[in-house]
Amino acid sequence: MYKILSITLACCQYDPGFPFAILKVESERPYPSERRFSSNGLLVKYAYDKNFNRPGGATLILKEWGLIAILIIGEKINGAIPSVAEAIAKRDDAFIRNLARQQVGVGVDYLDVCAGTIAAQELAALHWLIDIVQEETDTPLCLDSPNARIIDAVMPKVRRCGLINSVSAEGDKCEIIFPLLKDNDWQVIALTCDNDGIPESAQKKVEIAGNLIKKAASFGIGPERIFIDPLVLSLAAVNDCMLSFMEAVREVKRLFPKVKTISGLSNISYGMPYRKIVNLNFLALALSAGMDAAIMDPGNRDLYASVYAVEALLNRDKHCRKYNKAYREGKIGPIKPV
Numbered sequence: 001m002y003k004i005l006s007i008t009l010a011c012c013q014y015d016p017g018f019p020f021a022i023l024k025v026e027s028e029r030p031y032p033s034e035r036r037f038s039s040n041g042l043l044v045k046y047a048y049d050k051n052f053n054r055p056g057g058a059t060l061i062l063k064e065w066g067l068i069a070i071l072i073i074g075e076k077i078n079g080a081i082p083s084v085a086e087a088i089a090k091r092d093d094a095f096i097r098n099l100a101r102q103q104v105g106v107g108v109d110y111l112d113v114c115a116g117t118i119a120a121q122e123l124a125a126l127h128w129l130i131d132i133v134q135e136e137t138d139t140p141l142c143l144d145s146p147n148a149r150i151i152d153a154v155m156p157k158v159r160r161c162g163l164i165n166s167v168s169a170e171g172d173k174c175e176i177i178f179p180l181l182k183d184n185d186w187q188v189i190a191l192t193c194d195n196d197g198i199p200e201s202a203q204k205k206v207e208i209a210g211n212l213i214k215k216a217a218s219f220g221i222g223p224e225r226i227f228i229d230p231l232v233l234s235l236a237a238v239n240d241c242m243l244s245f246m247e248a249v250r251e252v253k254r255l256f257p258k259v260k261t262i263s264g265l266s267n268i269s270y271g272m273p274y275r276k277i278v279n280l281n282f283l284a285l286a287l288s289a290g291m292d293a294a295i296m297d298p299g300n301r302d303l304y305a306s307v308y309a310v311e312a313l314l315n316r317d318k319h320c321r322k323y324n325k326a327y328r329e330g331k332i333g334p335i336k337p338v
Contacts, residue, residue: 070287070291070292070293070294070307071109071110071260071262071292071293071294072107072108072109072110072293072294072296072298073108073109073110073111073112073142073163073165073262073293073294073295073296074103074104074106074108074110074111074112074296074297074298075112075264075295075296075297076099076102076103076112076297076298076299077096077099077100077103077111077112077113077114077129077133078112078114078116078144079114079115079116079117079125080114080116081116083095084096084099084116085116085117088115088116088117088125088128088129091128093132096129096132096133096136097132097133097135097136100132100133100136100137100139101136101137102299103298103299104136104137104139106298106299106304107298108139108298109139109140109293110139110140110141110142110162110163111133111137111139111140111141111142112141112142112144112165112295113126113129113130113133113141113142113143113144114126114144114145114165115129115145119147122145122147122150123150123153123154126143126145126150126154127154127157130143130154130157130158131157134157134158134159138159138160140160140161140162140163141158141162141163142162142163142164142165142189142295143155143158143162143163143164143165144165144166145165148167148172148173148176148177149176151164151176151177151180152176152177152180155180155186161184161185161186161187162186162187163186163187163188163189163227164177164180164181164186164187164188164189165188165189165295166188166189166190166191166229167188167189167190167191167212168190168191168192168193168194168212169193169194169195169208169211169212169215170193170194170195171195174212174215174216178215178216178219178221179219181216181219181221181225182219182220182221185225186225187225187226187227188216188221188225188226188227189227189229189262190209190212190213190216190226190227190228190229191229191231192204192205192206192208192209192212192228192229192230192231192248193208193231194208198231198233200233200238200241200244201244202230202243202244202245202247202248202251205230205231205244205245205248206248206251206252206255209228209230209248209252209256209259210255210256212226212228213226213228213256213259222258223256223258223259224258224259224260226259226260227259227260227261227262227292227293228252228256228259228260228261228262229261229262229263229264230244230245230248230249230252230261230263231263231267232245232263232267232268232282233267233268234267234268234269234270234271234272235268235269235271235272235278236270236271236272237271241268242268242282242285245263245268245286245289246285246286246288246289249261249286249289249290249291250289250290253290260292260293261290261291261292261293262291262292262293262294262295263286263291263294263295264294264295264296265279265282265283265294265295265296265303266279268282269282276302279303280302280303280306283296283303283306283307283310284306284309284310287307287310287311287314288310288313288314301331301332301333301335304326304331304332305326305332305333308322308323308326308331308332309323311323
């Protein structure tokens with residue numbers, strides 16, 4: 001996704017007391033190849049860290065320096081969406097290509113690819129989707145299936161390492177998924193559920209997360225390659241689900257600081273009217289708790305605006321520069337007439 005080519009410490013010619021860094025980055029995203037950042041302790045620490053190109057390391061550095069705020073997994077290529085299911089059934093490659101192109105154009109870190117069909121058809125459908133999407137873009141894929149053996153079967157078709165969605169403490173999923181991450185840079189989403197289902201309490205979510213992280217370590221998989229999804233429940237069914245989700249995110253990040261946290265945005269609003277406002281506020285609160293990544297519609301301007309606003313509100317956007325710049329460039333706010 002990103003490769004840091006070099007980091008150079010320097011001082012401003014007009015103010016020798018103001019150090020900055022010149023960071024040269026090779027990236028598939030439309031960033032300049034050279035960026036300057038004011039210096040702080042993190043800069044000095046990472047400038048001489050020989051491990052900054054570890055899996056996920058470059059992304060974490062760019063995130064800490066403000067180049068990116070949140071990792072985004074585009075959710076639109078999913079057979080659970082009726083129009084996508086129809087396209088899969090008809091093998092309408094133009095429709096799928098367009099979905100991939102639209103999401104990449106807005107800016108995503110991964111493209112989720114989910115067949116969402118009946119079990120007997122899933123493998124063939126996912127093979128087809130992977131081929132089509134990879135012909136259209138080289139953005140890393142997020143392979144999405146509840147069946148660990150399907151993930152195993154389709155991984156050889158994927159040209160570059162991406163994200164597996166997902167593993168959990170259910171059945172033998174760990175024994176199938178974790179060996180797939182050996183000797184490569186694949187990362188994995190780990191769901192906090194087990195054979196007893198999805199827990200409501202934050203304590204149980206964190207317990208399952210810890211067990212999955214330890215299990216991954218036994219296969220040689222470091223915590224920096226794991227995204228923990230604390231699996232938020234429906235607000236309509238569990239009134240304190242947001243509070244337990246936020247508590248779980250905070251505790252996971254306290255106990256396992258190298259682990260990333262992630263969630264989809266729509267589960268919490270299931271069964272509620274005016275779902276989009278619930279989803280928007282879920283995103284804001286989740287980010288305030290420290291969530292690192294979201295599976296979302298990258299074309300939703302309101303969600304993007306929420307990300308920029310939260311970063312400013314949490315004092316992660318100095319003088320609100322990123323927020324204001326996004327507005328000036330038309331990335332957020334009302335669509336300006338041409």
